[in-house]
Amino acid sequence: MNNTHRAFWKKYIAKAKLDLSIAAYTKVPTTWQDCDYISEFNKFYFVTEGEGFVKIRDREYYPQPGELYLLPAGIKQSYGTISQDTFGKYWCHFTAKIGELHLFNVVQTPACIKVKDPDELRKKFEQLIYYSHSDELTSEFRVNSILIDFIAGFIEQSGSVRLNLASEPAFEKMNKVLKYIEDNLARNISVDELARIAHFHPNYFINIFKHVTGYPPIQYVNRMRSEKAKNLLIMTELNVSQIADSVGMELSYFSRMFREHTGLSPTAYREMIPRTTV
Template sequence: MKTDMNESQRTFWKKYIAKAKLDLSYAAYTKVTRAWQDENDACPFNRLYYIREGEGYVRIGDRTYYPKPDELYLLPAGSDQAYGTISEHTFGKYWAHFTAKIGDLDLFQILQTSPFIKVKDPDALQSTFEQLITYRQSDELTSEFRLNAVLMTCIADFIDQCDKVKLNLASTPTFEKMNSVLLYMEQHLAENVSVDTLSRIAHYHPNYFINAFKQFTGYSPIQYMNHLRCEKAKDYLMMTDLNVSQIADTLGMELSYFSRMFREHTGFKPTAFRDLKPQLGE
């Protein structure tokens, strides 16, 4: 995924989209009939269509596509969706309906992807869909674990193979506001940034801001600031000769607090983390 982001922002967004909660409603293989046709305005769920044979069309928004065998299509939730046949040689396809939510947002409101990919390993993807079907029908206690693992891998593979993927940071006003807050925090790591200051940037009341920030990031403001400081400290430890005291000063932290915070985040004392450098470089 190519984005105009620095390392801290990429780290945040990788973890943020990984919070998506998946729920598979249906999975099956169908040889559709000639009457297969429908339109769904602002469809509330995502559709995956893995075409194995035949011909037909799908429409996403105002774009119409004519899928070919061994193409995998994603019709994202929230979009106007339509599909139908164009001849007697109808689709034989694996398909799945699922939701992927991060809070109140659909994952593919945040991530804008290509509508389809050319499948590199058709047999492997067929096996993936067969697993989805099996686990969806299973009564085993662990079936939901396995179902989510397979679905998550399938989605990740789709995203990785897309020609175009971009983050839609302006999908809601919250994203624009919080993105400004995150940028400010990154630029002021060595300062004692107050909640009042951050809430003014987001144009929120301080009490509301704390709840909104935690819902957006999964952290309180101080926890997220320490997360940023910890990531920066890792860079200093691995890329510079600054001692631990100098790094703490650079980040505006007392040495004892910095050492405790670093160990809580990484499981290592700062000096022990630096000792990993030869191993990490191998």
């Protein structure tokens, strides 16, 4: 995945809409169990004591104190106790969706991480629990901020993370379209042309494309042009006119488009960002 494509997906997953349903600390009873069900929400389990198991898809895990587990929405899972020494755990249930897609169906991570600073995570869970019950006007901002921090930290510490661009049938077709756009930014790209690649009627294609990417096709193409232009401004000695040519745009339109996406002219952007030549 090149820098232009990666920049888009970074922004794409950041569009996830988060909604916390519950957060708590529980010393689970020996009756704590459920088998082979599919949850509509994600779960974080931060184990502080005891023992038990969780099963995600067809793999069983036996969480240890100091580990943080993610049980993704839409995935078959089970959990239960294995002795009288049951889990003590901080936990939360939340949704994280990009459009109609579950975030962790698109971003696939390992099931758990070993927490670097358990005391700090414990404090954050206490804050999450507090703000989830608070009547303060800003409490939802605080809740979302903590959830974002949990998700970002989990992804960063997971080590092995991949984008599952075939998480639904439309993604498989759209991925071909996105690759075509990426390879042809210097050309005049039409909606009809992209629809033919996906084998969809143009009107249906526009709806599916927006569902997958969050943008209408031409708006997405221009965003990719802007991302490529930013890389060229930082990493090459090409002048602005040459960069406009390389993304298939007339200079005046390119400058206007670039300003709309960044708030800066191409020249101002180059002057503000340290340049890296390769």
